[in-house]
Amino acid sequence: MTLVKERRKTRQIRIGNVKVGNDAPISVQSMTNTPTQDVKATVSQILNLERAGCEIIRVAVPDMEAAEAIKVIKQQIHIPLIADIHFDFRLAISAAKAGADALRINPGNIGEKKKVKAVVDCAKDFNIPIRIGVNAGSLEKEIEKRLGVSAPAMVESALNNIKMLEDLDFFNIKVSLKASDVARTVEAYRLLASKTDVPFHVGVTEAGGLYAGITKSAIGIGMLLAEGLGDTLRVSLTRDPVEEIRTGYEILRALGIRSRGPELISCPTCGRCNIDLFKITEQVEKALLESSSKIKVAIMGCVVNGPGEAKEADIGIAGGDGTGILFRKGKVIKKIEQDKLVDQLLGEIEKYTKDSEELNGKKD
Numbered sequence: 001m002t003l004v005k006e007r008r009k010t011r012q013i014r015i016g017n018v019k020v021g022n023d024a025p026i027s028v029q030s031m032t033n034t035p036t037q038d039v040k041a042t043v044s045q046i047l048n049l050e051r052a053g054c055e056i057i058r059v060a061v062p063d064m065e066a067a068e069a070i071k072v073i074k075q076q077i078h079i080p081l082i083a084d085i086h087f088d089f090r091l092a093i094s095a096a097k098a099g100a101d102a103l104r105i106n107p108g109n110i111g112e113k114k115k116v117k118a119v120v121d122c123a124k125d126f127n128i129p130i131r132i133g134v135n136a137g138s139l140e141k142e143i144e145k146r147l148g149v150s151a152p153a154m155v156e157s158a159l160n161n162i163k164m165l166e167d168l169d170f171f172n173i174k175v176s177l178k179a180s181d182v183a184r185t186v187e188a189y190r191l192l193a194s195k196t197d198v199p200f201h202v203g204v205t206e207a208g209g210l211y212a213g214i215t216k217s218a219i220g221i222g223m224l225l226a227e228g229l230g231d232t233l234r235v236s237l238t239r240d241p242v243e244e245i246r247t248g249y250e251i252l253r254a255l256g257i258r259s260r261g262p263e264l265i266s267c268p269t270c271g272r273c274n275i276d277l278f279k280i281t282e283q284v285e286k287a288l289l290e291s292s293s294k295i296k297v298a299i300m301g302c303v304v305n306g307p308g309e310a311k312e313a314d315i316g317i318a319g320g321d322g323t324g325i326l327f328r329k330g331k332v333i334k335k336i337e338q339d340k341l342v343d344q345l346l347g348e349i350e351k352y353t354k355d356s357e358e359l360n361g362k363k364d
Contacts, residue, residue: 003255005228010199013129013172016080016101020231021199027232028248029056030241036066043076051290052245053260058082067094074099089115093122104131107161108140120170129172132161136179151187173198178205182220189229199231213237214247262288266299273301275319283342293353317345
């Protein structure tokens with residue numbers, strides 16, 4: 001049984017070395033929250049995001065200094081970079097010349113057609129795609145007056161902007177339709193899906209802090225992906241963008257679409273728990289953040305149910321009173337002093353990963 005319907009067929013584009021659309025893997029992306037002009041801070045954040053699994057990064061380009069900084073940033077990172085442009089078409093052109101792998105614009109706020117054409121001609125010259133970003137909060141006034149801030153209004157805006165670019169003989173496009181509420185976002189993508197073959201970038205914008213943002217994103221992005229809609233995704237959080245990447249992959253993992261790194265399972269704790277399971281879980285999560293191992297790890301609060309409830313885990317620990325246990329596939333390997341549980345677990349994970357890599361190497 002699968003949760004996910006057949007993937008929507010789209011044209012395929014390429015952002016740097018990442019294929020987007022049709023049968024390409026659904027990519028997880030994020031956006032920096034550093035001033036792009038601050039090259040050192042921006043590069044540092046992007047490298048952190050890379051280690052967390054970010055596959056495409058977007059940076060804000062509010063002025064010419066930010067546009068020109070892209071050249072230096074690109075020399076120090078390893079993933080494709082999208083320049084986020086509003087209002088000033090000259091910034092889009094400068095960003096493309098500086099090495100941006102794609103442009104994110106809303107053609108409706110770029111201005112007159114000759115300015116849009118200048119951006120399109122530049123994108124053609126550099127063979128880079130344009131993402132049309134439609135937001136419920138910034139619809140064209142005429143459309144909003146007629147249809148209100150609604151999913152049909154978002155779709156009409158998207159179709160108008162797609163047509164504007166395609167009339168200029170430009171088809172290297174992806175599109176996003178984002179609102180701050182789940183229902184409108186999902187409805188908009190559903191309505192647009194049958195009207196174009198342009199790849200979709202999906203997400204719920206301005207989703208909020210950690211809890212509200214994860215909840216809205218998991219439901220909204222999850223519903224769309226389950227219906228076969230979505231080719232790239234971003235989880236928008238008022239938080240360190242590394243959390244966006246972690247959440248994005250967990251959504252994909254939960255749907256059985258993609259997985260990255262270890263899968264961590266842990267119990268919700270109860271009165272039998274005699275260890276600081278919250279702290280231990282955070283320690284292990286942090287230690288495994290950059291791991292690409294496919295191992296399934298369990299962290300359980302007590303020895304009563306630990307191995308049994310987590311018998312599908314490759315490796316796990318369960319706390320006790322002063323001591324805990326290390327288990328593999330539901331079978332106890334050894335008892336461990338409680339303060340050494342995390343170190344022993346991480347050591348076993350490292351050993352398991354190394355053994356798996358050697359085994360796979362022999363098979364290859």
